[in-house]
Amino acid sequence: MASGGIRPTSRDVARAAGVSQATVSLVLGDKWRGRVSERTAAVVREAAGDLGYAPNLAARSLRTGRTRTALLVVPALTHEYFARVYTGAAAVAAEHGFGVVLYPSPAGTGPARDPFGSARAAIDGVLASSMAADALAGIGEGGRAGGLPLVMLDSDPAAPGGPPTVNLAVADGIRQVARHLLALGHRRIIHLASDVDTWTFRVRADTVAAELRAVPGALLRTERCALDVTAARDAALRALTASGPRPTAVLCDGDTLAAGACKAARHLGLHVPRDLSVSGFDDLSLATALDPELTTVRLPAEQVGGAGMSALLTLLRGDHPAPVDLPVELVVRGSTGPVAAKEA
Amino acid sequence: MASGGIRPTSRDVARAAGVSQATVSLVLGDKWRGRVSERTAAVVREAAGDLGYAPNLAARSLRTGRTRTALLVVPALTHEYFARVYTGAAAVAAEHGFGVVLYPSPAGTGPARDPFGSARAAIDGVLASSMAADALAGIGEGGRAGGLPLVMLDSDPAAPGGPPTVNLAVADGIRQVARHLLALGHRRIIHLASDVDTWTFRVRADTVAAELRAVPGALLRTERCALDVTAARDAALRALTASGPRPTAVLCDGDTLAAGACKAARHLGLHVPRDLSVSGFDDLSLATALDPELTTVRLPAEQVGGAGMSALLTLLRGDHPAPVDLPVELVVRGSTGPVAAKEA
DNA sequence: CAGCGGCAGTGTTACGTATAACGTGGCTGG
DNA sequence: CCAGCCACGTTATACGTAACACTGCCGCTG
Structure with a gap:
């Protein structure tokens, strides 16, 4: 079992099984249907097992050009x-x-x-x-x-x-969040968005905008920032302290951003969720480590x-x-x- | 540059440089000191660069038995x-x-x-x-x-x-935490510890115990739990609601545990850090996502x-x-x- | 001038696998 | 009785690299 360090080759297995190296390769490569008898195949497999044979991947790659x-x-x-x-x-x-x-x-x-x-x-x-x-x-x-x-x-x-x-289905996910907030009565909503311009974030922005447009009286303010807590906190502070009636919800592109929004809320003396609702996205472990735990969208990563x-x-x-x-x-x-x- | 798909071999480089394949191998393998002239080496390297040559790792591994x-x-x-x-x-x-x-x-x-x-x-x-x-x-x-x-x-x-x-230097780290808490006046301290029995956690337990033993009047209660927020919350609740005067600090084996302790505190209506101090360990991104941010030990992971x-x-x-x-x-x-x- | 050692390389081989090409008995249909 | 074929394997080969053994050649020395 615990061999001295030198690994067995397919030829060693062949010797042990009393067949040729090619046969070993066929059997172990699962290419033997109709080319090697059931019994011989069994013998080969047993010999391979006994010796603890594992194919040398380098040699295989060299031959096939595939590295798996x-x-x-x-x-x-x-x-x-x-x-x-x-x-x-x-x-x-x-x-x-x-x-x-x-x-x-x-x-x-x-x-x-x-x-x-x-x-x-x-x-x-x-x-x-x-x-x-x-x-x-x-x-x-x-x-x-x-x-x-x-x-x-x-x-x-x-x-x-x-x-x-x-x-x-990020569009579907963020739509559910938006409708969840709307159903709770929120109309003045901040979208705390990533400043990265990739498809997955564009979809979020478009979907949120579309959902809120469909609701009379809904007011959307979008704030973009880097995907880290501090940047999110500052962005949320900006949005929450802007002139006009204060938003009642922050819809975030990610849980990290939501954590920042929560810090901003606390800094302003706002209670979450009484004074301000905050939603995340991703359902990271962070979402349940925060208090209150984040409403978010679970992604099957x-x-x-x-x-x-x-x-x-x-x-x-x-x-x-x-x-x-x-x-x-x-x-x-x-x-x-x-x-x-x-x-x- | 963008070759059709077939990769150049060391022999191709050799042909281009007007030398043998062995020489290419020597030069590119950095084994040519005193065996190949400076000028030839330069020619080889240039040819390799022009062709975009990269050694076939499978072939190399096969030959050397090393896979890097x-x-x-x-x-x-x-x-x-x-x-x-x-x-x-x-x-x-x-x-x-x-x-x-x-x-x-x-x-x-x-x-x-x-x-x-x-x-x-x-x-x-x-x-x-x-x-x-x-x-x-x-x-x-x-x-x-x-x-x-x-x-x-x-x-x-x-x-x-x-x-x-x-x-x-986990012992040193946890010692610093313990002394930090002691210096702040804390005497009744919970050690929220991992239930995993590996060296790194045994050291924590031993060190905390030793530090507190050295201070007259210090009282240590150790609570073990799994390394997740929920388990930590429950364990902290147990320790905080036990009979006797309430502890004033929770020293945790990890930031995750500390997050649980914070949730427990909030659940009991205790303000962190006014009513209860909580320290973490690891300095995960979680540590600054929480509010208040965690006092913790930064590990150069x-x-x-x-x-x-x-x-x-x-x-x-x-x-x-x-x-x-x-x-x-x-x-x-x-x-x-x-x-x-x-x-x- | 023979011999020696160092330089600057070259020729050749081995690594372990997968697969194409090649037997080789035995059986069967015509 | 033999061609043909199937079932069962074997032989031979290629892959690209690194290392070993070897070869001219030159300068130096005795």
Whole structure:
């Protein structure tokens, strides 16, 4: 079991099983239907098991040109959403004997000019978040990434001739949030939005605007800021202290922004949700760590990664994966409530 | 630049440079000192650059048995600390042409019996967090992991004959927290501790106990719970509503626990920090998302990963890396304050 | 002038796998 | 009785790199 350090090769297995190396390769490669007898196959598998044989991936890659490794391109793994996307992708990949590596070497120390660098030699396909698209100029042209099969995550599915996409129903999610707030009686609403200009955030902005336009008397103020707590706090403070009647709800593009909005509220002496309702988006662990817990939209991040990986595997088989749209779910918690009586 | 898809080989470079393939290998492998003239080397490098040559990693691995890839074993990437450890490790690895893959395929779908599975074929060494040690029974025996060079992170450095370690000065950090609370006048203190029994948490418990023992009149109550907000909230509620005079401070083993403690305080109508001081540990992004922001201990997580990777590279060179102890820093924010006058 | 050592490279080989091409008995239909 | 075919394997080969052994050649030395 605990071998001295030298790994057995397919030839060792062949010797042990009394067959040729080619037969071992056939059996273990699952290509033996009708070419090797059931019994011989069993013998080979047992010998492989006894020796603890595992194929040398380098040799296999060299021969086939396939590495059984996918590259996941995300802006930062320290964002919980992307960590979960990775988790989902890696799980599906593992089921198919694939591995997942990450780009960039998160410090961003890699050569920006040649996005894939030497990694290009060692991967079969790319799974890229549209939020990392800035790191990869020209990605997605012709539906490929530097000649490699590509699947885009959270990207505009309408792009013609683009790569297969896996998307979340963000429009639906943010619409549910908007209607939730409207149903609670809120009419003066701040949309605390990301200042990043990618599809997933444009959709949010458009949908919120459309929903509020449909309601007479609804008033929308949009405030854009970076996706961090401090920036969100400052932006929320600006919006809440602007002239005119005070908004009664802050609809945020992300839980992080919502945390900032809550801090702004507290700073102004406003109670959440009595004086101000705050909604998030993402359902990070942060959402339940705050007090009150955030009303937010739960994103199936693992499924995004998993579905993306499935699509990539389909692509690698030569088929065309269908576009995927994953449902999201409004989770109502304590940070939103009915508008105060005096405000109504 | 954008070649049709077929990658150039070292032989192509050799042809372009007018030398033999072996020379290309020598030059690009940086083994040419005194074996190839400066001028020839320059010619080779230029040809390689023109063709956009990148070595075929599979072929190299096959020949050398080295893959230039390290395995990072962590419990879950969705924990911000480990995501940051990964980030640091990957950055250092990239500087040396190494990659980092993660274990387990986070869903835990891998074969638990053979911890490394087929990955063992494709890695040169292992970087393992002691907090994932349960996933890897027998890891670290003889300072190796299944025959592979190993570096342990956040592990007991005193283990004899064990692998090289990279540690944080957690004892120093938690001591600073304890003294901070004591200096603020707190005497009745809850230690909200992890129920995980690994070195890093044992050190916390021992250090807190020792510090409080040294102060006359100090009273310590330890409450153990799982590392999530809800469990922490419940544990804190238990401790805060126990009979006897109420504690004035909760010293937590992690920011997540501290978030739970804050929720418990709010549930009991206690103001943080006026009625109850709460301290965290880790300095996650959560620490500044909460309101008030958490007094906590900042851990150089990226440096843990980076130093671990450096140690592993040293090990792979055949040298003995020195044990690393990284300093931590107390960050005083708004969640701790002087004990209320009436309590004193 | 023979011999030696160092420089600057070249020729060749091995790594372990996957697969195309190639037997080889035995059975069966005509 | 033989062609043909199936079931069952084997032989041979290619992949791209790194390392080892080797070869001219030049200058120096005794």
